[in-house]
Amino acid sequence: MCGQIPPETIRPYVRHLTFIGDFASPGDLYALGYWNGQVSYLPGEEPPAFVTAGAIHSDDRPFGSELMIFPSIRSVQFSSWGGVPWYALQKCMECPRIDSIAIVDSPWTCVSPPPASSQVPTASSVSNLSYEVSPWRGVEGTIRRWDMQAAHELESSYLQKLIPGIANRAESLTLPMETAPFALMATFEWPRLRALSLASTQLQPTQLIQLINVIEFDYYKTGLEETGATIYGP
Numbered sequence: 001m002c003g004q005i006p007p008e009t010i011r012p013y014v015r016h017l018t019f020i021g022d023f024a025s026p027g028d029l030y031a032l033g034y035w036n037g038q039v040s041y042l043p044g045e046e047p048p049a050f051v052t053a054g055a056i057h058s059d060d061r062p063f064g065s066e067l068m069i070f071p072s073i074r075s076v077q078f079s080s081w082g083g084v085p086w087y088a089l090q091k092c093m094e095c096p097r098i099d100s101i102a103i104v105d106s107p108w109t110c111v112s113p114p115p116a117s118s119q120v121p122t123a124s125s126v127s128n129l130s131y132e133v134s135p136w137r138g139v140e141g142t143i144r145r146w147d148m149q150a151a152h153e154l155e156s157s158y159l160q161k162l163i164p165g166i167a168n169r170a171e172s173l174t175l176p177m178e179t180a181p182f183a184l185m186a187t188f189e190w191p192r193l194r195a196l197s198l199a200s201t202q203l204q205p206t207q208l209i210q211l212i213n214v215i216e217f218d219y220y221k222t223g224l225e226e227t228g229a230t231i232y233g234p
Contacts, residue, residue, distance in 0.1 A: 014070040024082035024110035063088040067095045075100035082110030086118060093124045093165055100128040107133050108154045109146060120165025129166055130174035135199060155179040
């Protein structure tokens, strides 16, 4: 869905919403090399006029009304170059009907960090959270000249905000190994978690230790023998 609202006759039957659109401005996306998949001009150079004309910023493209017009919606999937801003995720987390959020090919590279004072309600009904990144994003970042350390820090800030709100109800969790907040995750009991999927192109020893703490905590403290952890690597 991107600016098109289905007719009223089918709205009660919509269960899944796929949002395809960019929250960031065309100029910011162009600067990050999202135009035609490559950096088309050097940092400091002016982008073409068609990029800056009619720039749309995240504050100018509100998200949330889509959740109100579909009374039976259960899951939302985002596909947004530059990432999904915090307010859009918070809208989903606060909607009592939403039990699944998927963020696909939408790394947080062109959005503001989540506000320090903003918190996800612990009573959120979301039980499935999937944040999938490309296994080639290291190469992609090099080609597009991204600051990967800054990108990882921004990504981590979002995941740390989301985790506390879903720990009590989460049944399935898909995260990138590089930025998954294992230390924070180990402080929760995860009473319903059945599947933990992690993808990584590099695994640090400290991350492995933190991951083991999460899995052991889940197995020994909650007795969920069916809990599975899947790690995808090089």
